[in-house]
Amino acid sequence: MSNLNLDQIRSFLAVLDSGSFTAAAGVLGVRQSTVSGHIARLEQALDRPLLMRDTHRVAATPDGQAMIGFARDLLEAHDRLRAFFSPSGLRGRIRLGVSEDYTLSALAQVLARFADRHPSVDLQLTVGLSRTLYQGYDAGELDVIFCKRRRGDPRGELAWAEELIWAGRPGSLPDPALPVPLILYPPPSMTRALALDALEAAGRSWRIACTSGSLMGLRAAVEAGLGFAPHSARVMPPGLAPIPKSAGLPAIGEVEFVVLGSGHQHPIATALKETILASTAELQAVPEP
Template sequence: MLPCWFVVGYTAYPPAHAALVPPDRETRTHRSLLSVYAINTDRTAYSGRVYDPGQLRTFLAVAQTLSFTRAARRLGLRQSTVSQHIRRLEEATGRPLFSRDTHRVELTEDGEAMLGFAGTILTAHDRAAAYFAGTRLRGRLRFGASEDFVLTRLPEILESFRRDHPEVDLELTVGMSGSLHARLAAGRLDLVLAKRRGGDTHGELVRQSVLDWIGAPRLRIDPDRPLPLILFPPPGITRARALEVLEAQGRRWRVACTSASLSGLIAAARAGLGVMPHTRALIPPGLVPVPAAAGLPELGEVDYVLLHRKGRGQAAAQEAADALASAILAGGDRLHRPPADT
């Protein structure tokens, strides 16, 4: 890949550099942009910092997994190298990006800010590398995404991919994770972004999320009656997890609503029909976590992974799948945050 370094603090602000502005900051004033990028208005020199794309990729991996060990495994690096990359990036920014101890890793406020910048810089880096390498992807790419990502900014990543690779025929399938796994195994999809099945170790980890029981704010749970559940149909992965932990607790339950559509489940939950298992980071508006006083069992965590079709098929589809996978991994915070209008 073409080596490329990005400098924050250019002498001018040509339109070509507008893509460096993180999407969630696009509405800020020009004055704010000048402050963010430390632009030197005399146009004779710049005063800024250089960020290494390799270090930014490592930063995104740690930010998405909240683990130096898992980030090292994803990137194929030693853990000491991951630590070194983060240390050098923190030295370059002059700010701590993570707060960490022996038990946990968390993003600082500056780390949260860097998420948007890192993804945008890496996207621009990859576009420049592809342009100057003279490569043009083409062909058919069948991509499957879990229903969960309807609530994120994944469409923005797909839009950018389509703009950068107009000759790729992107076919999107949105469905339950279990169904997407089956379609991938049958060779009907080339790339899948979905929950990892229980006991499975395959796939490239995109993020790890805690599952919560959620419901309408005024929902009252009667401990003497079966728990009303709102679930995806089989082979839904969150469905299987919910039933597993309830059976282990000995809690009685009944299915109050089944829908293959996330919007259908959300509507049922808002109507107060029952509780549903859902990713804590993406709780839809109008729904809240069920209070601990209800005594429901913990659902644990779920891994979201990227999976490629076995055998990888035609070279064109493989290259397109690799490019989209890289764009998703570089998307950083876009898979953690809902669109602005939700």
């Protein structure tokens, strides 16, 4: 099979979407003979008839029906690639909401690359708790959010999932005879809700020892030995240590990190989403001490 040509694929979809070769030529801004030639060469490359033609209509053959999904995926991937690597052409404002969890990651470098590629885009950044970011997105105050997936909400493209475990000061363990002292984000934190749900389900008593809206504040409280906090199992910074399972604290579970954007009608949002999703390995890397 010969290599496929994207212009031919665009013509194929335009014919089916518009219903005729003449209409497809108008949509694409080319002559009808060009569209006909594209279809003929595409069918030759695939060695399959893709369209059935008569004097009244154009319809896809069974192979043509199978081709539609592949064709749309190819064009979408091509458009996403161009949006990702385009050094210019996008203009306007994009409002990005980012979970507090990423403030100590490589996010700054990722956003700097986006700004370099799209110098005419005004990037406005909001950092907050995931639930608050969802509220802002649903209210139309944010165009893209990068945060934990809200329970029961299927929206968003998965960046990665990771396990949450309990962390404390090295050498410290919870006293089984006392309520567990907790160091948590304030409501409506998703991590807070997961931790409290796990403790309630296990019948383990608890008390709030420290509340902070800052990841640095939470870590400082843990390092000071004020209590225990849910933390990513993937990376444990200096001054914190995982609490062994033998200590009796219940498993917290996994969280999913997603990117949620405004869709293809917002090309800047699409470009920003693709930049973030293409940088997941970098964002998950353990920061240098």
